[in-house]
Amino acid sequence: MEFLTAHGQAIFFFLFAAVAVAGALGVVTLRNPMYGAVALLVSFLSIAVLFLLRNAEFLAVVQVFVYGGGIMVLFLFVIMLVNQHQLMETKKYVDNRWVAIGVCLILGVVLIQAFMPAALSDPASTPAAFTDVDGEARGNSEAIAWLLYRQYLMPFEIASVFLLVAMVGAVVLGRRE
Amino acid sequence: MGALLEIGTMHYVALSLVLFLIGVVGITTRRNMITVLMSIELVLNSVNLNLIAFSFSHGDLTGQIFAIFTITVAAGEAAVGLGILVAFFRLRQTTELDKAAELSG
Numbered sequence: 220m221e222f223l224t225a226h227g228q229a230i231f232f233f234l235f236a237a238v239a240v241a242g243a244l245g246v247v248t249l250r251n252p253m254y255g256a257v258a259l260l261v262s263f264l265s266i267a268v269l270f271l272l273r274n275a276e277f278l279a280v281v282q283v284f285v286y287g288g289g290i291m292v293l294f295l296f297v298i299m300l301v302n303q304h305q306l307m308e309t310k311k312y313v314d315n316r317w318v319a320i321g322v323c324l325i326l327g328v329v330l331i332q333a334f335m336p337a338a339l340s341d342p343a344s345t346p347a348a349f350t351d352v353d354g355e356a357r358g359n360s361e362a363i364a365w366l367l368y369r370q371y372l373m374p375f376e377i378a379s380v381f382l383l384v385a386m387v388g389a390v391v392l393g394r395r396e
Numbered sequence: 397m398g399a400l401l402e403i404g405t406m407h408y409v410a411l412s413l414v415l416f417l418i419g420v421v422g423i424t425t426r427r428n429m430i431t432v433l434m435s436i437e438l439v440l441n442s443v444n445l446n447l448i449a450f451s452f453s454h455g456d457l458t459g460q461i462f463a464i465f466t467i468t469v470a471a472g473e474a475a476v477g478l479g480i481l482v483a484f485f486r487l488r489q490t491t492e493l494d495k496a497a498e499l500s501g
Contacts, residue, residue, distance in 0.1 A: 320421055363460055
């Protein structure tokens with residue numbers, strides 16, 4: 220019990236990290252894209268829990284809504300529309316997959332070299348900054364809104380135009396001639 | 397053992413690296429277009445994990461703002477990618493990527 224209370228964060232991290240990695244492996248290895256989509260959903264939800272452990276409450280909820288709700292429904296809809304409940308692909312992987320996996324491992328080594336020094340020189344965290352609104356302690360979503368609608372208003376507007384363009388593009392692509 | 401149980405940025409970066417590499421392997425090796433699109437979502441999600449870990453360790457909310465924009469782009473990418481997939485399926489009656497070889501002759 221003492222161990223549980225002292226290392227609660229570590230237990231949650233390793234548990235949900237393992238679930239996230241298992242879900243990701245499921246996406247890549249499962250033959251049926253429907254099962255892959257469910258594995259992807261499991262991965263998304265456990266990543267949302269990992270967001271919570273880093274004081275990103277608003278983003279955890281956004282992750283559940285946008286990924287778990289919106290994107291997942293879109294994927295499942297298209298899988299059911301396209302798949303016709305029979306698996307036409309005879310082979311799961313491309314022919315030269317071992318070359319691809321080897322190149323990915325080399326990429327992994329490069330990324331370790333690039334990232335690990337920054338990750339190891341971890342500056343002391345100041346969690347107060349996450350709820351700081353003009354020197355006043357508020358909620359995480361309020362602090363994000365404060366920053367988003369003041370300092371990052373222009374990127375926010377560009378993002379809304381981007382979503383409009385993506386929506387029009389998706390409608391045009393999906394339209395029957 | 398103590399450093400392993402003390403969850404820091406390094407843990408998050410390592411997990412994000414693993415998820416990123418699994419996603420890239422999925423993009424490069426799978427033949428089904430739907431699975432490739434799902435792997436792209438996985439890659440974008442691992443980037444978000446990285447942004448939030450560094451945002452926490454620096455005590456700066458900007459990383460979370462960036463993650464919001466990443467989620468926006470991921471949503472748009474999913475919509476357009478699946479639109480392309482539906483159009484391609486209407487043309488070829490399959491979702492295999494190898495069948496999209498018109499330009500290679």
